[in-house]
Amino acid sequence: GQNIDQPTEMTATEGAIVQINCTYQTSGFNGLFWYQQHAGEAPTFLSYNVLDGLEEKGRFSSFLSRSKGYSYLLLKELQMKDSASYLCDVRDGGKAAGNKLTFGGGTRVLVKP
Amino acid sequence: GAVVSQHPSRVICKSGTSVKIECRSLDFQATTMFWYRQFPKQSLMLMATSNEGSKATYEQGVEKDKFLINHASLTLSTLTVTSAHPEDSSFYICSASSGGSSYEQYFGPGTRLTVT
Numbered sequence: 041g042q043n044i045d046q047p048t049e050m051t052a053t054e055g056a057i058v059q060i061n062c063t064y065q066t067s068g069f070n071g072l073f074w075y076q077q078h079a080g081e082a083p084t085f086l087s088y089n090v091l092d093g094l095e096e097k098g099r100f101s102s103f104l105s106r107s108k109g110y111s112y113l114l115l116k117e118l119q120m121k122d123s124a125s126y127l128c129d130v131r132d133g134g135k136a137a138g139n140k141l142t143f144g145g146g147t148r149v150l151v152k153p
Numbered sequence: 154g155a156v157v158s159q160h161p162s163r164v165i166c167k168s169g170t171s172v173k174i175e176c177r178s179l180d181f182q183a184t185t186m187f188w189y190r191q192f193p194k195q196s197l198m199l200m201a202t203s204n205e206g207s208k209a210t211y212e213q214g215v216e217k218d219k220f221l222i223n224h225a226s227l228t229l230s231t232l233t234v235t236s237a238h239p240e241d242s243s244f245y246i247c248s249a250s251s252g253g254s255s256y257e258q259y260f261g262p263g264t265r266l267t268v269t
Binding site: 082083125141142144 | 261
């Protein structure tokens with residue numbers, strides 16, 4: 041089975057940095073995804089990590105440690121539009137799993153002026 | 154980028170009726186489509202995985218006779234909520250993957266279902 045944990049909610053100030061941690065326990069692993077979801081909308085893809093290390097993409101960076109079952113999403117220079125839920129998702133591996141994604145509960149980030 | 158559409162975006166139906174939701178991949182062939190359900194302030198819950206031309210694989214606790222999934226072509230999957238009840242009111246989201254070595258799933262915009 042899959043177990044993914046991330047904080048429920050975080051608050052940060054515009055222009056600041058916020059780090060969202062995610063820990064996981066999975067029977068198979070074929071990559072970790074971060075998605076952003078605004079209320080009432082579908083998720084949008086932010087990042088993908090399958091090897092250990094840091095992936096940087098503009099203001100967003102994502103880190104993975106497979107041995108620790110740990111990832112974080114780093115949001116820099118926060119903007120008001122970054123207020124959203126951030127979903128940590130692990131892709132199961134193997135044919136039987138069908139590469140399906142298991143979503144964590146999501147972290148609601150509130151950016152204040 | 155890849156585009157996935159859903160229709161309708163919003164639907165209100167009476168209890169006991171059936172509702173069909175369509176999910177289309179507009180510019181790529183989706184060998185696999187996924188159907189999710191999301192209740193307010195909760196994360197996405199996978200309902201079923203659908204591969205083109207074969208029966209869908211349902212997650213534990215999801216009634217396959219109530220949520221009928223058809224994936225008849227590489228660009229279209231449908232979810233039919235049969236005999237809908239108010240507790241089925243939710244946000245239904247599909248995603249599509251071209252499969253193989255592709256790692257990304259592309260999400261549709263979602264369908265808000267309200268059963269009165």
